[in-house]
Amino acid sequence: MxxxxxxxxxxxxxxxxxxxxxxxxxxxxxxxxxxxxxxxxxxxxxxxxxxxxxxxxxxxxxxxxxxxxxxxxxxxxxxxxxxxxxxxxxxxxxxxxxxxxxxxxxxxxxxxxxxxxxxxxxxLAPSVTRRLIADVVRRGTSRPHLRRKLGELTDRELDALREVARGRSNAEIAEALVVTEHTVKTHVSNVLAKLGLRDRAQAVVFAYESGLVVPGSE
Structure with missing residues (x-):
């Protein structure tokens, strides 16, 4: 229950x-x-x-x-x-x-x-994601120390994080990266574990605040 x-x-x-x-x-x-x-x-x-x-x-x-x-x-x-x-x-x-x-x-x-x-x-509805991006720009909240943590991720995990931040589903990410959905789930799980994040919503915040995804690059 x-x-x-x-x-x-x-x-x-x-x-x-x-x-x-x-x-x-x-x-x-x-x-x-x-x-x-x-x-x-x-x-x-x-x-x-x-x-x-x-x-x-x-x-x-x-x-x-x-x-x-x-x-x-x-x-x-x-x-x-x-x-x-x-x-x-x-x-x-x-x-x-x-x-x-x-x-x-x-x-x-x-x-x-x-x-x-x-x-x-x-x-996260698209309107909420857009609001998040706008707030990152307005507040100037990009944090260099977060970017250093990105070094813990593999290239494929970084790719997966970028796609998550852009609001894409596992199926869409799998198609974009030419991998299976199971592989995408593994990459996302690894990203959350390595960065100490609770879920995909936190991954979106991290991606923008670290500068991995730049507003306007979606």
């Missing part, structure tokens, strides 16, 4: 998401939180697989709560936002979020998102 914790300061959203998730045979809601601090406490206590995290909450916002949950638990965080250009998108990704979901998403999109994130895949 896939265990989900819902963190949102609005009862309506918590209740609505909870009803949809609990109706699934393979998903169960193990708890709810009305603010970021409560979300952290319950994530540590209940050990959910996935946390649905509202980004704007009282006491502790979703970005800080995401960072704490990712630091203290193995849960994956799926951030909920009203707009795909939310000002906190970049900060939440850096904090450890595995992806974003709009609050007005369809039922099927919610279920797909929770299952994808649970499997360790990232959920």
């Amino acid at each position: 896939l265990r989900v914790l819902i963190a949102d300061d609005q009862d309506l959203f918590r209740g609505g998401f909870g009803m949809i998730l609990d109706a699934q045979d393979d998903i169960g809601v193990v708890g709810e939180a009305a603010d970021g601090a409560e979300a952290v406490r319950k994530a540590v206590e209940l050990e959910p697989d996935v946390v649905l995290m509202d980004v704007r909450m009282p006491v502790m916002d979703g970005v800080e709560a995401t960072a704490e949950i990712c630091r203290r638990t193995s849960a994956r965080v799926l951030v909920l936002t009203m707009y795909d250009v939310d000002e906190y998108v970049y900060d939440a990704l850096r904090a450890g979020a595995s992806g974003f979901l709009l609050k007005d998403a369809h039922r099927e999109d919610l279920l797909r998102a929770v299952r994808l994130v649970h499997r360790g895949e990232s959920l």
